[in-house]
Amino acid sequence: MMRKNALAGIALLGALALTAVGCSSSSGGDGGGDASGDELITVGFAQTGSESGWRSANTESMKEAFSTENGFDLVFNAADNDPAAQIAAVRDFINQGVDAIVIAPIVEDGWDDVLQEAADADIPVILEDRTVSASEDLYVSWVGLDFEREGTYAGEWAVEQFGDTDTKMVVLEGTTGSAPANDRAKGFDDAIAGSSIEKIDSQTGDFTRDGGKTVMEGFLQKYGVDGIDLLYAHNDDMALGAIEAIEAAGGVPGEDIKIISIDAVKDGMLALIDGKINFIVECNPLLGELAADLVTQALDGGTPEKEIYVDDETFTPEQAAEVIDQRAY
Ligand code: AHR
Numbered sequence: 001m002m003r004k005n006a007l008a009g010i011a012l013l014g015a016l017a018l019t020a021v022g023c024s025s026s027s028g029g030d031g032g033g034d035a036s037g038d039e040l041i042t043v044g045f046a047q048t049g050s051e052s053g054w055r056s057a058n059t060e061s062m063k064e065a066f067s068t069e070n071g072f073d074l075v076f077n078a079a080d081n082d083p084a085a086q087i088a089a090v091r092d093f094i095n096q097g098v099d100a101i102v103i104a105p106i107v108e109d110g111w112d113d114v115l116q117e118a119a120d121a122d123i124p125v126i127l128e129d130r131t132v133s134a135s136e137d138l139y140v141s142w143v144g145l146d147f148e149r150e151g152t153y154a155g156e157w158a159v160e161q162f163g164d165t166d167t168k169m170v171v172l173e174g175t176t177g178s179a180p181a182n183d184r185a186k187g188f189d190d191a192i193a194g195s196s197i198e199k200i201d202s203q204t205g206d207f208t209r210d211g212g213k214t215v216m217e218g219f220l221q222k223y224g225v226d227g228i229d230l231l232y233a234h235n236d237d238m239a240l241g242a243i244e245a246i247e248a249a250g251g252v253p254g255e256d257i258k259i260i261s262i263d264a265v266k267d268g269m270l271a272l273i274d275g276k277i278n279f280i281v282e283c284n285p286l287l288g289e290l291a292a293d294l295v296t297q298a299l300d301g302g303t304p305e306k307e308i309y310v311d312d313e314t315f316t317p318e319q320a321a322e323v324i325d326q327r328a329y
Helices: 012-027 053-065 083-096 112-120 147-162 179-192 209-223 236-248 266-273 288-299 317-326
Strands: 041-047 072-078 100-103 125-129 141-145 167-173 197-204 230-233 258-263 279-282 307-310
Touching: 041 053, 041 083, 041 288, 053 072, 053 125, 053 236, 053 266, 053 288, 072 083, 083 100, 083 112, 100 288, 112 125, 125 288, 141 147, 141 288, 147 167, 147 179, 147 197, 147 230, 147 258, 147 279, 167 179, 167 209, 167 236, 179 197, 197 209, 209 236, 230 236, 236 258, 236 266, 266 279, 266 317, 288 307
Parallel strands: 041 072, 041 100, 100 125, 125 141, 141 307, 167 197, 167 230, 230 258, 258 279
Antiparallel strands: none
């Protein structure tokens, strides 16, 4: 039996079909075999990089799901947030003749050519986490989160709390051109339209803690602690960097400057419980099993669902305190 753990939910029929796929996969990468000698399915995974706590949890989930025990030979590449390097990595997977490719696209644009090359080589492509602007005919399926809805949840909470009072807000954006930066901005902006919240500045912190800290230092130099009421950070890591900057400037994060962020990774949740962040919208990084299931279906010749949305929750400090001990990331 090829897959023992993460794909245990797959019906016997699927597992048998999978064995057949595994046997034919030797046309792909060097495949090799698992302990029982079964052929492995070679999957190239083009990860964005390692910019955040969310990304580490996502990488771990993918590596667990695409393990040898589950019948996969994972070829992993992290592109350090460089879109050109990520496209080059995908091209490399095609040249290696992997059986399937999974991509967490750094940015939305620029994918048409390489996705067409994968299609020409008959290599199914699954997108996980982020989306692309290329035609959906060029990939089999996407699994991830509704980033616009995350922005909407964050914006609705902001309006509920501050919408009737003049509120000066700064924004730490995610990586420019990425789906979560685009969609979280749109969801939030639509939700606060017509309220008393005024966006006085918005810059990218590239989803990193250092980026969030540096950009927030700039905002604080320009407007002072007293000139900013609210920070909307597109992820927890940037919020955590901003917290350091606010404290260094003599401010109290969560009080002098209210903070909303997205992800709900462990460090973010701890800062929420501590009162340094005021509200977090979750973005679940545990997409590995779903992505592996989509690869399996694609190689079985099935027609997996085109889009699979994973649900998100929202957390106040009290709600975070209730769940922190049971969370996997
Ligand atoms: O694409 C998901 C985003 O990417 C997460 O919110 C962020 O932390 C990560 O780097």
